[in-house]
Amino acid sequence: MKYKLTKKQKKMLIRIIVSAALLAVFMPLAHLIELPWWVELILFTVPYIIAGYDVLKAAAVNILHGRIFDEKFLMMVATLGAFGTGEYPEASFVMLFYQVGELFQSIAVGRSRKSIAKLMDIRPDYAVVIRDGHEDKVSPDEVAVGETIIIRPGEKIPLDGVITEGSSSVNTAALTGESAPVDLGLSDTVISGTLNLTGVIKVKTTSEFGQSTVSKILELVENASDKKAKVENFITKFAKWYTPAVVIAAVLLAVIPPVVTGIGNWDVWKVWLIRACVFLVVSCPCALVVSVPLSFFGGIGGASKRGILIKGAGYMEVLSKIDTVVFDKTGTLTKGVFAVEDIHASNIEKPELLDIAAACESFSSHPVAQSIVRAHEGHIDKTRISDVEEIAGKGIKAVLDGQTYYVGNGQLMDLCGAKWHDCHLTGTIIHIARDTDEEAEYLGHIVINDEIKEDSASAIKELKSLGVKELIMLTGDKAKVAQSVAEKIGLTGHHAELLPADKVAKVEELLEKSGAKLAFVGDGINDAPVLMRADVGIAMGAMGSDAAIESADVVLMDDKPSKIAEAVRIARKTMRIVWENIIFALAVKVIILVLGAVGIANMWLAVFGDVGVLIIAILNAVRCMRVKKG
Amino acid sequence: MKKTFELEDLDCANCAMKMQEAIEKIPGVVSCSVNFMTQKMTLEADDAEFDKILKQAVKAIAKVEPDCTVIC
Numbered sequence: 058m059k060y061k062l063t064k065k066q067k068k069m070l071i072r073i074i075v076s077a078a079l080l081a082v083f084m085p086l087a088h089l090i091e092l093p094w095w096v097e098l099i100l101f102t103v104p105y106i107i108a109g110y111d112v113l114k115a116a117a118v119n120i121l122h123g124r125i126f127d128e129k130f131l132m133m134v135a136t137l138g139a140f141g142t143g144e145y146p147e148a149s150f151v152m153l154f155y156q157v158g159e160l161f162q163s164i165a166v167g168r169s170r171k172s173i174a175k176l177m178d179i180r181p182d183y184a185v186v187i188r189d190g191h192e193d194k195v196s197p198d199e200v201a202v203g204e205t206i207i208i209r210p211g212e213k214i215p216l217d218g219v220i221t222e223g224s225s226s227v228n229t230a231a232l233t234g235e236s237a238p239v240d241l242g243l244s245d246t247v248i249s250g251t252l253n254l255t256g257v258i259k260v261k262t263t264s265e266f267g268q269s270t271v272s273k274i275l276e277l278v279e280n281a282s283d284k285k286a287k288v289e290n291f292i293t294k295f296a297k298w299y300t301p302a303v304v305i306a307a308v309l310l311a312v313i314p315p316v317v318t319g320i321g322n323w324d325v326w327k328v329w330l331i332r333a334c335v336f337l338v339v340s341c342p343c344a345l346v347v348s349v350p351l352s353f354f355g356g357i358g359g360a361s362k363r364g365i366l367i368k369g370a371g372y373m374e375v376l377s378k379i380d381t382v383v384f385d386k387t388g389t390l391t392k393g394v395f396a397v398e399d400i401h402a403s404n405i406e407k408p409e410l411l412d413i414a415a416a417c418e419s420f421s422s423h424p425v426a427q428s429i430v431r432a433h434e435g436h437i438d439k440t441r442i443s444d445v446e447e448i449a450g451k452g453i454k455a456v457l458d459g460q461t462y463y464v465g466n467g468q469l470m471d472l473c474g475a476k477w478h479d480c481h482l483t484g485t486i487i488h489i490a491r492d493t494d495e496e497a498e499y500l501g502h503i504v505i506n507d508e509i510k511e512d513s514a515s516a517i518k519e520l521k522s523l524g525v526k527e528l529i530m531l532t533g534d535k536a537k538v539a540q541s542v543a544e545k546i547g548l549t550g551h552h553a554e555l556l557p558a559d560k561v562a563k564v565e566e567l568l569e570k571s572g573a574k575l576a577f578v579g580d581g582i583n584d585a586p587v588l589m590r591a592d593v594g595i596a597m598g599a600m601g602s603d604a605a606i607e608s609a610d611v612v613l614m615d616d617k618p619s620k621i622a623e624a625v626r627i628a629r630k631t632m633r634i635v636w637e638n639i640i641f642a643l644a645v646k647v648i649i650l651v652l653g654a655v656g657i658a659n660m661w662l663a664v665f666g667d668v669g670v671l672i673i674a675i676l677n678a679v680r681c682m683r684v685k686k687g
Numbered sequence: 688m689k690k691t692f693e694l695e696d697l698d699c700a701n702c703a704m705k706m707q708e709a710i711e712k713i714p715g716v717v718s719c720s721v722n723f724m725t726q727k728m729t730l731e732a733d734d735a736e737f738d739k740i741l742k743q744a745v746k747a748i749a750k751v752e753p754d755c756t757v758i759c
Binding site: 170296350 | 696698699700701704723724725726750753754
């Protein structure tokens, strides 16, 4: 990506180039020709001033304000000290490199900021609303709930709503990271922030702009980096004592040894003054103070590119340490939609059995009944059916083509006297019997289950390979169903027949038992208390669900469980980079301090300890933003 | 009242930290966060004195980094 330098950065760049060019000429010159000391001093002062006049000015202002532990002040003292001890080229170079580091930092931060801003470029600029038959182009926040907006191909969908006319493909990549378009038609829900690709659609809005999905997401992302991680707080505290400690050490180093060994000898003073200057140059904690938040910022940005919104660096930290994941069943591991799994017919053809069941159930709005009707692909002629009688808690009795049928559970079969048998499969079993003169004739049964999501099993496998030890499912469903799902996808445990309150209790129990970090994954509907209780609450399928966005710590825009493993991977990578930088920066600085104290490290090494480490740490931190397309 | 302002030319993370600390000490400030990465300051303060406090906050920022300006 191309990045345009700001005016300030351009100016700095020119100063650095000029200063570097001058030094490139003066350095060999000073080596080749024996110049009087004052000529050398003047020669090296010129590039020094060009590169660092603003540092000197800022340092002077800081002295007036009584702030002496400012990095600019320290840089001034160190370089002036180098001048004072006759190390003119070193003084100039230290200032030049310091400025290179500052410029580099400014560009790196600006770049990542920009690329993340671009990532979050989902804010719709306008909405075309239909008022009194006219199309009006207005700002999205001027559209009221219930108005009709029109969206043409290539336009961003400005508000959440329901399609009232037309159909189209919609690209949700900006929100979910998934590039496959979704086909939407009449009465389907559209989500603000997604992109209309193919058709013109008219949409009746269901929320104001301030309450829309896109606003919620933007708010979340913008506030994300305010919630600090423990490491960040540690660095903040560390920076507070590191600089003063090093400065005090530098002062002691400059004063005590000469006083002890040769108070009247300028050469002794000079040696120790140079060593003290080395201390001052590495006294800036910049590499840490910049790279740690930059890493988290990049990690959060990279994750949101994949439709994973992490509400703060703190959660990133916890997410990386997760070793227990607790899942809600319905809507999380399963689709939350009933579907016919199998048809077991006795003395009848399967399609015929389904036809009878679907016809009888076609008057019911029960989700199970609906799933049978959906499985029946043909047209159901409702005139064939009469005398539909719902037997509460048992099923339906209806007359179809002049024959009476019973469609329902085992109790209904007992009632009509059919010789029925249970199924070896788990799930909801719907039995069908035909009324005859004597006892009812048993025709078979249909097995209905909440379908397991395609990637549930692979998500569990992946989490296991990431070292997550406990994978537990909580559900209000029957024990048999829970066990079957748990076995199919390879969970380590499950608890069934739980009320919502029981789920909180179970999670608390697990929190106590494990002592490790626990993540709870739910769909955000009526599991808000559990989401809040867990170390990390992960809500999925957040497109359009406000409750989920608000109560969770990590929000998955789509409803794929495999995104959980991806989130953990991103969090771990970010944390690894953060710690790499902390350890690397501290190690280098400590080594240089020690070597400097005994006189092995010179100014050049000190500059590397400051600027070199800063640049390496920033380059490493920028890696956090890069996320592999899964 | 809670308001967010953009900061221009906020150039060092250390400075952002110092600004935040300085602003938090201003009487009447409920909370303040200076975010180096997003270059934004969120200031929460008493409604009645908000403008006065904001002026003080702007001064505090200029004291830490003279180049940095608050876009109101």
